[in-house]
Amino acid sequence: MERRKHIYFVALILAVAAITSSCAYDSYELSKTVFIPDYENPGLPIYSEWGYNTFGMYIDRSTFVSTDHILPSKIIVNPDTFNIRLSGFYQSVSTTLTISVIGYAPRDYPDLISLNDSTINLKEDNCIITLGKKSEKAVKLPIIDGYITFKKAQNLYVDNELSKTILSGTIQFRTFFDGEPVAITNGRFDLGIGYENFYYYVR
Template identity: 30%
Template structure:
Protein backbone atom coordinates (compact mmCIF):
# COMPACT_ATOMS: atom_id res chain seq x y z
CA UNK A 1 0.00 0.00 0.00
CA UNK A 2 2.80 2.36 0.96
CA UNK A 3 4.76 1.54 -2.21
CA UNK A 4 1.66 2.14 -4.29
CA UNK A 5 1.13 5.51 -2.62
CA UNK A 6 4.72 6.55 -3.24
CA UNK A 7 4.45 5.42 -6.87
CA UNK A 8 1.26 7.41 -7.35
CA UNK A 9 2.87 10.50 -5.83
CA UNK A 10 5.90 10.11 -8.08
CA UNK A 11 3.70 9.79 -11.17
CA UNK A 12 1.67 12.83 -10.09
CA UNK A 13 4.86 14.79 -9.55
CA UNK A 14 6.12 13.78 -12.97
CA UNK A 15 2.95 14.93 -14.69
CA UNK A 16 2.87 18.18 -12.75
CA UNK A 17 6.46 18.78 -13.75
CA UNK A 18 5.40 18.41 -17.37
CA UNK A 19 2.97 21.33 -17.05
CA UNK A 20 4.53 24.47 -18.41
CA UNK A 21 5.13 27.40 -16.07
CA UNK A 22 6.81 30.74 -16.50
CA UNK A 23 9.78 29.96 -14.25
CA UNK A 24 11.17 27.27 -16.52
CA UNK A 25 14.02 28.00 -18.85
CA UNK A 26 13.22 27.74 -22.55
CA UNK A 27 16.26 27.65 -24.79
CA UNK A 28 15.80 28.58 -28.44
CA UNK A 29 19.15 28.57 -30.19
CA UNK A 30 20.17 31.60 -32.18
CA UNK A 31 20.30 30.39 -35.81
CA UNK A 32 23.43 32.49 -36.37
CA UNK A 33 25.22 30.95 -33.36
CA UNK A 34 23.63 27.92 -31.79
CA UNK A 35 25.77 28.33 -28.67
CA UNK A 36 23.74 31.41 -27.78
CA UNK A 37 20.04 31.74 -27.09
CA UNK A 38 17.93 33.78 -29.49
CA UNK A 39 17.21 37.32 -28.42
CA UNK A 40 13.60 37.14 -27.25
CA UNK A 41 11.20 39.18 -25.11
CA UNK A 42 9.01 36.38 -23.80
CA UNK A 43 10.63 35.84 -20.39
CA UNK A 44 12.29 32.58 -21.40
CA UNK A 45 14.80 32.79 -18.52
CA UNK A 46 17.91 32.49 -20.63
CA UNK A 47 21.00 34.53 -21.21
CA UNK A 48 24.22 34.02 -23.09
CA UNK A 49 27.34 35.72 -24.32
CA UNK A 50 30.45 34.78 -26.17
CA UNK A 51 33.49 34.66 -23.94
CA UNK A 52 36.40 34.61 -26.34
CA UNK A 53 36.40 30.96 -27.53
CA UNK A 54 33.86 29.88 -24.95
CA UNK A 55 30.30 30.76 -23.96
CA UNK A 56 28.91 32.19 -20.74
CA UNK A 57 25.36 30.89 -20.73
CA UNK A 58 22.48 30.15 -18.42
CA UNK A 59 22.11 26.71 -16.99
CA UNK A 60 18.73 25.20 -17.84
CA UNK A 61 18.14 23.62 -14.44
CA UNK A 62 18.92 26.65 -12.30
CA UNK A 63 17.24 30.02 -11.85
CA UNK A 64 19.48 32.12 -14.04
CA UNK A 65 19.25 35.46 -12.28
CA UNK A 66 18.38 37.56 -9.28
CA UNK A 67 17.95 41.26 -8.60
CA UNK A 68 18.50 43.20 -5.43
CA UNK A 69 17.63 46.78 -4.51
CA UNK A 70 20.10 48.52 -2.25
CA UNK A 71 18.15 51.29 -0.55
CA UNK A 72 21.26 52.67 1.16
CA UNK A 73 22.82 53.97 -2.06
CA UNK A 74 19.81 53.61 -4.41
CA UNK A 75 21.48 51.02 -6.58
CA UNK A 76 20.09 47.96 -8.28
CA UNK A 77 22.11 44.78 -8.67
CA UNK A 78 21.48 42.32 -11.47
CA UNK A 79 23.18 38.93 -11.12
CA UNK A 80 23.22 36.38 -13.91
CA UNK A 81 24.30 32.89 -12.88
CA UNK A 82 25.36 30.27 -15.36
CA UNK A 83 28.40 28.43 -16.56
CA UNK A 84 31.32 28.69 -18.94
CA UNK A 85 30.57 26.30 -21.77
CA UNK A 86 32.91 24.95 -24.45
CA UNK A 87 32.26 25.68 -28.12
CA UNK A 88 30.67 22.31 -28.87
CA UNK A 89 28.29 22.09 -25.96
CA UNK A 90 24.63 21.14 -26.46
CA UNK A 91 22.16 23.12 -24.42
CA UNK A 92 19.76 21.15 -22.26
CA UNK A 93 21.97 18.10 -21.95
CA UNK A 94 24.85 19.64 -20.16
CA UNK A 95 26.64 18.14 -17.22
CA UNK A 96 28.34 21.04 -15.54
CA UNK A 97 31.40 20.55 -13.39
CA UNK A 98 31.46 22.91 -10.43
CA UNK A 99 34.66 24.50 -11.73
CA UNK A 100 32.74 25.92 -14.70
CA UNK A 101 30.15 27.79 -12.67
CA UNK A 102 30.23 31.56 -13.14
CA UNK A 103 28.08 34.51 -12.24
CA UNK A 104 28.14 38.09 -13.41
CA UNK A 105 26.86 40.90 -11.18
CA UNK A 106 26.29 44.44 -12.34
CA UNK A 107 25.32 47.10 -9.80
CA UNK A 108 24.21 50.46 -11.13
CA UNK A 109 22.59 53.60 -9.70
CA UNK A 110 18.94 54.42 -10.25
CA UNK A 111 17.31 57.83 -10.26
CA UNK A 112 14.01 56.37 -9.05
CA UNK A 113 13.28 53.89 -6.30
CA UNK A 114 12.97 50.38 -7.76
CA UNK A 115 12.21 48.35 -4.69
CA UNK A 116 9.91 45.81 -6.32
CA UNK A 117 9.70 43.98 -9.62
CA UNK A 118 6.57 45.96 -10.51
CA UNK A 119 8.72 49.08 -10.76
CA UNK A 120 11.35 47.54 -13.05
CA UNK A 121 9.52 49.06 -16.03
CA UNK A 122 11.39 52.27 -15.14
CA UNK A 123 14.47 50.62 -16.67
CA UNK A 124 12.78 50.28 -20.04
CA UNK A 125 15.07 51.53 -22.80
CA UNK A 126 17.90 52.38 -20.42
CA UNK A 127 21.53 51.77 -21.41
CA UNK A 128 24.18 51.62 -18.70
CA UNK A 129 27.78 52.42 -19.45
CA UNK A 130 29.81 49.87 -17.50
CA UNK A 131 32.91 52.06 -17.52
CA UNK A 132 31.06 54.62 -15.40
CA UNK A 133 32.63 54.96 -11.96
CA UNK A 134 29.21 54.60 -10.29
CA UNK A 135 28.77 51.14 -11.82
CA UNK A 136 30.24 48.07 -10.19
CA UNK A 137 30.88 44.82 -12.03
CA UNK A 138 31.95 41.60 -10.34
CA UNK A 139 32.46 38.07 -11.56
CA UNK A 140 32.31 34.97 -9.40
CA UNK A 141 34.14 31.79 -10.37
CA UNK A 142 34.45 28.49 -8.59
CA UNK A 143 37.72 27.75 -6.82
CA UNK A 144 36.83 25.21 -4.11
CA UNK A 145 34.03 27.66 -3.32
CA UNK A 146 32.49 30.48 -5.36
CA UNK A 147 34.79 33.47 -5.06
CA UNK A 148 33.72 36.91 -6.16
CA UNK A 149 36.19 39.22 -7.87
CA UNK A 150 35.40 42.82 -8.60
CA UNK A 151 36.30 43.81 -12.13
CA UNK A 152 38.19 47.06 -11.84
CA UNK A 153 39.79 47.44 -15.25
CA UNK A 154 36.84 47.71 -17.63
CA UNK A 155 37.90 48.99 -21.03
CA UNK A 156 34.38 49.14 -22.48
CA UNK A 157 30.97 47.71 -21.85
CA UNK A 158 27.27 48.31 -21.85
CA UNK A 159 24.19 46.80 -20.26
CA UNK A 160 21.08 47.69 -22.20
CA UNK A 161 17.51 47.05 -21.07
CA UNK A 162 15.86 47.01 -24.48
CA UNK A 163 12.44 46.12 -23.12
CA UNK A 164 10.95 45.73 -19.68
CA UNK A 165 7.38 44.52 -19.31
CA UNK A 166 4.92 43.86 -16.51
CA UNK A 167 3.39 40.48 -17.29
CA UNK A 168 -0.20 39.62 -16.48
CA UNK A 169 -1.47 36.06 -16.88
CA UNK A 170 -5.24 35.60 -16.90
CA UNK A 171 -5.54 39.23 -15.76
CA UNK A 172 -3.37 38.62 -12.70
CA UNK A 173 0.07 40.19 -12.25
CA UNK A 174 2.75 37.52 -12.52
CA UNK A 175 6.24 38.92 -13.02
CA UNK A 176 8.41 41.48 -14.75
CA UNK A 177 10.24 40.49 -17.93
CA UNK A 178 13.55 42.18 -18.57
CA UNK A 179 15.14 41.69 -21.98
CA UNK A 180 18.27 43.24 -23.39
CA UNK A 181 21.89 42.99 -24.34
CA UNK A 182 25.27 43.25 -22.66
CA UNK A 183 28.94 43.21 -23.47
CA UNK A 184 32.08 43.82 -21.45
CA UNK A 185 35.71 44.13 -22.35
CA UNK A 186 37.92 43.96 -19.28
CA UNK A 187 41.38 43.05 -18.15
CA UNK A 188 42.07 40.61 -15.32
CA UNK A 189 45.54 39.61 -14.19
CA UNK A 190 46.95 41.08 -17.40
CA UNK A 191 44.62 39.02 -19.54
CA UNK A 192 42.06 40.68 -21.84
CA UNK A 193 38.64 39.10 -21.66
CA UNK A 194 35.69 39.81 -23.93
CA UNK A 195 32.11 39.06 -23.08
CA UNK A 196 30.47 39.94 -26.35
CA UNK A 197 27.15 39.56 -28.18
CA UNK A 198 25.44 39.06 -24.82
CA UNK A 199 21.67 38.85 -24.55
CA UNK A 200 19.22 38.11 -21.78
CA UNK A 201 15.50 37.42 -21.46
CA UNK A 202 14.62 36.98 -17.79
CA UNK A 203 11.44 36.74 -15.75
CA UNK A 204 11.73 38.51 -12.40
CA UNK A 205 9.32 37.32 -9.72
CA UNK A 206 9.14 38.28 -6.08
CA UNK A 207 11.07 35.07 -5.34
CA UNK A 208 14.22 36.41 -6.98
CA UNK A 209 13.79 40.13 -6.40
CA UNK A 210 15.27 41.02 -3.04
Protein backbone atom coordinates in the same frame (compact mmCIF):
# COMPACT_ATOMS: atom_id res chain seq x y z
CA MET B 1 -31.88 16.72 -2.56
CA GLU B 2 -29.06 15.95 -0.13
CA ARG B 3 -27.35 13.82 -2.78
CA ARG B 4 -27.57 16.72 -5.27
CA LYS B 5 -26.00 19.09 -2.72
CA HIS B 6 -23.24 16.57 -2.10
CA ILE B 7 -22.51 16.26 -5.83
CA TYR B 8 -22.48 20.05 -6.19
CA PHE B 9 -20.09 20.39 -3.24
CA VAL B 10 -17.71 17.77 -4.66
CA ALA B 11 -17.81 19.46 -8.09
CA LEU B 12 -17.03 22.81 -6.46
CA ILE B 13 -14.06 21.35 -4.59
CA LEU B 14 -12.72 19.77 -7.79
CA ALA B 15 -13.11 23.06 -9.68
CA VAL B 16 -11.22 25.00 -7.00
CA ALA B 17 -8.50 22.34 -6.97
CA ALA B 18 -8.20 22.53 -10.76
CA ILE B 19 -7.92 26.31 -10.69
CA THR B 20 -5.31 26.19 -7.92
CA SER B 21 -3.37 23.52 -9.78
CA SER B 22 -3.57 25.56 -13.00
CA CYS B 23 -2.25 28.68 -11.27
CA ALA B 24 0.59 26.72 -9.70
CA TYR B 25 1.38 25.17 -13.08
CA ASP B 26 1.36 28.58 -14.78
CA SER B 27 3.72 29.95 -12.12
CA TYR B 28 6.03 26.96 -12.60
CA GLU B 29 5.95 27.24 -16.37
CA LEU B 30 6.77 30.96 -16.23
CA SER B 31 9.83 30.20 -14.09
CA LYS B 32 11.28 27.59 -16.46
CA THR B 33 14.19 28.24 -18.80
CA VAL B 34 13.32 27.93 -22.49
CA PHE B 35 16.59 27.69 -24.41
CA ILE B 36 16.13 28.18 -28.15
CA PRO B 37 19.51 27.97 -29.92
CA ASP B 38 20.77 30.85 -32.04
CA TYR B 39 22.30 29.09 -35.03
CA GLU B 40 24.06 32.25 -36.16
CA ASN B 41 25.79 32.46 -32.77
CA PRO B 42 26.47 28.83 -31.76
CA GLY B 43 26.03 28.02 -28.09
CA LEU B 44 23.90 31.07 -27.33
CA PRO B 45 20.12 31.38 -26.96
CA ILE B 46 18.24 33.53 -29.45
CA TYR B 47 17.47 37.12 -28.56
CA SER B 48 13.86 37.14 -27.36
CA GLU B 49 11.41 39.28 -25.40
CA TRP B 50 9.06 36.58 -24.11
CA GLY B 51 10.43 35.90 -20.64
CA TYR B 52 12.26 32.71 -21.60
CA ASN B 53 14.57 33.07 -18.56
CA THR B 54 17.72 32.79 -20.63
CA PHE B 55 20.91 34.71 -21.15
CA GLY B 56 24.10 34.11 -23.05
CA MET B 57 27.29 35.82 -24.15
CA TYR B 58 30.71 35.05 -25.52
CA ILE B 59 33.73 35.59 -23.32
CA ASP B 60 36.29 35.66 -26.09
CA ARG B 61 35.41 32.31 -27.74
CA SER B 62 33.87 30.57 -24.74
CA THR B 63 30.17 30.75 -23.87
CA PHE B 64 28.65 31.89 -20.60
CA VAL B 65 25.02 30.79 -20.64
CA SER B 66 22.01 30.06 -18.46
CA THR B 67 20.98 26.47 -17.73
CA ASP B 68 17.95 24.53 -16.49
CA HIS B 69 19.67 23.70 -13.21
CA ILE B 70 20.50 27.18 -11.89
CA LEU B 71 18.11 30.09 -11.38
CA PRO B 72 19.44 32.37 -14.14
CA SER B 73 18.77 35.74 -12.54
CA LYS B 74 18.30 37.51 -9.24
CA ILE B 75 17.88 41.20 -8.59
CA ILE B 76 18.97 42.51 -5.20
CA VAL B 77 18.48 46.15 -4.14
CA ASN B 78 20.16 47.20 -0.88
CA PRO B 79 19.02 49.96 -0.58
CA ASP B 80 20.54 52.46 -3.05
CA THR B 81 22.26 49.97 -5.35
CA PHE B 82 20.67 47.81 -8.04
CA ASN B 83 22.40 44.44 -8.42
CA ILE B 84 21.48 42.11 -11.26
CA ARG B 85 23.03 38.64 -10.97
CA LEU B 86 23.33 36.33 -13.97
CA SER B 87 24.14 32.74 -13.01
CA GLY B 88 24.99 29.93 -15.40
CA PHE B 89 27.95 27.97 -16.75
CA TYR B 90 31.25 29.25 -18.13
CA GLN B 91 33.89 26.71 -19.18
CA SER B 92 31.82 23.98 -17.46
CA VAL B 93 31.96 25.80 -14.12
CA SER B 94 28.99 27.42 -12.36
CA THR B 95 29.61 31.16 -12.59
CA THR B 96 27.83 34.34 -11.52
CA LEU B 97 28.23 37.75 -13.14
CA THR B 98 26.92 40.65 -11.04
CA ILE B 99 26.31 44.13 -12.41
CA SER B 100 25.79 46.77 -9.72
CA VAL B 101 24.38 50.21 -10.52
CA ILE B 102 24.71 52.74 -7.71
CA GLY B 103 21.88 55.27 -7.45
CA TYR B 104 19.09 53.17 -8.97
CA ALA B 105 16.84 51.56 -6.36
CA PRO B 106 13.48 50.12 -7.46
CA ARG B 107 11.52 48.92 -4.44
CA ASP B 108 9.65 46.08 -6.16
CA TYR B 109 9.82 44.20 -9.43
CA PRO B 110 6.95 46.07 -11.19
CA ASP B 111 9.08 49.23 -10.86
CA LEU B 112 11.62 47.69 -13.25
CA ILE B 113 9.59 48.92 -16.21
CA SER B 114 11.40 52.23 -15.67
CA LEU B 115 14.35 50.50 -17.39
CA ASN B 116 12.43 50.21 -20.65
CA ASP B 117 14.44 51.45 -23.66
CA SER B 118 17.42 52.51 -21.54
CA THR B 119 21.18 52.02 -21.80
CA ILE B 120 23.67 52.02 -18.94
CA ASN B 121 27.30 52.85 -19.66
CA LEU B 122 29.22 50.27 -17.63
CA LYS B 123 32.36 52.39 -17.62
CA GLU B 124 30.88 55.69 -16.46
CA ASP B 125 27.47 55.23 -14.79
CA ASN B 126 28.59 54.33 -11.25
CA CYS B 127 28.78 50.64 -12.14
CA ILE B 128 30.66 47.79 -10.51
CA ILE B 129 30.97 44.38 -12.19
CA THR B 130 32.10 41.24 -10.38
CA LEU B 131 32.59 37.65 -11.52
CA GLY B 132 32.53 34.64 -9.23
CA LYS B 133 33.20 31.01 -10.12
CA LYS B 134 31.70 28.17 -8.08
CA SER B 135 32.65 28.71 -4.42
CA GLU B 136 35.46 31.17 -5.15
CA LYS B 137 35.25 34.74 -3.93
CA ALA B 138 33.86 37.10 -6.58
CA VAL B 139 36.45 39.31 -8.27
CA LYS B 140 35.83 42.93 -9.29
CA LEU B 141 36.44 43.40 -13.01
CA PRO B 142 38.15 46.55 -14.33
CA ILE B 143 35.99 47.83 -17.19
CA ILE B 144 37.62 49.18 -20.35
CA ASP B 145 34.30 50.06 -21.98
CA GLY B 146 30.85 48.62 -22.52
CA TYR B 147 27.13 48.88 -21.92
CA ILE B 148 23.97 47.05 -20.96
CA THR B 149 20.81 47.96 -22.87
CA PHE B 150 17.32 47.16 -21.62
CA LYS B 151 15.53 47.12 -24.94
CA LYS B 152 12.23 46.16 -23.38
CA ALA B 153 10.84 46.04 -19.84
CA GLN B 154 7.24 44.89 -19.62
CA ASN B 155 4.85 43.61 -16.97
CA LEU B 156 3.30 40.20 -17.60
CA TYR B 157 -0.23 39.55 -16.36
CA VAL B 158 -1.85 36.13 -15.92
CA ASP B 159 -5.62 36.09 -15.29
CA ASN B 160 -5.50 39.87 -14.80
CA GLU B 161 -2.91 39.55 -12.02
CA LEU B 162 0.68 40.76 -12.27
CA SER B 163 2.93 37.72 -12.49
CA LYS B 164 6.35 38.86 -13.70
CA THR B 165 8.30 41.76 -15.07
CA ILE B 166 10.22 40.73 -18.18
CA LEU B 167 13.58 42.37 -18.85
CA SER B 168 15.06 41.84 -22.32
CA GLY B 169 18.16 43.37 -23.81
CA THR B 170 21.81 43.14 -24.77
CA ILE B 171 25.18 43.47 -23.08
CA GLN B 172 28.78 43.80 -24.15
CA PHE B 173 31.94 45.07 -22.51
CA ARG B 174 35.70 44.65 -22.40
CA THR B 175 37.64 43.86 -19.26
CA PHE B 176 40.59 41.89 -17.87
CA PHE B 177 40.69 38.31 -16.55
CA ASP B 178 43.87 37.65 -14.57
CA GLY B 179 45.59 40.54 -16.34
CA GLU B 180 44.55 39.33 -19.79
CA PRO B 181 42.19 41.57 -21.83
CA VAL B 182 38.97 39.83 -22.86
CA ALA B 183 35.83 40.89 -24.73
CA ILE B 184 32.28 39.99 -23.75
CA THR B 185 30.28 40.05 -26.99
CA ASN B 186 26.88 39.13 -28.43
CA GLY B 187 25.37 39.22 -24.96
CA ARG B 188 21.60 38.91 -24.71
CA PHE B 189 19.11 38.28 -21.91
CA ASP B 190 15.39 37.59 -21.54
CA LEU B 191 14.55 37.37 -17.85
CA GLY B 192 11.35 36.94 -15.88
CA ILE B 193 11.60 38.79 -12.56
CA GLY B 194 9.06 38.18 -9.81
CA TYR B 195 8.55 37.43 -6.13
CA GLU B 196 11.02 34.55 -6.12
CA ASN B 197 14.02 36.43 -7.54
CA PHE B 198 13.59 40.11 -6.60
CA TYR B 199 14.88 41.23 -3.20
CA TYR B 200 14.78 44.69 -1.65
CA TYR B 201 16.24 45.04 1.81
CA VAL B 202 18.10 47.46 4.02
CA ARG B 203 21.22 46.08 5.65
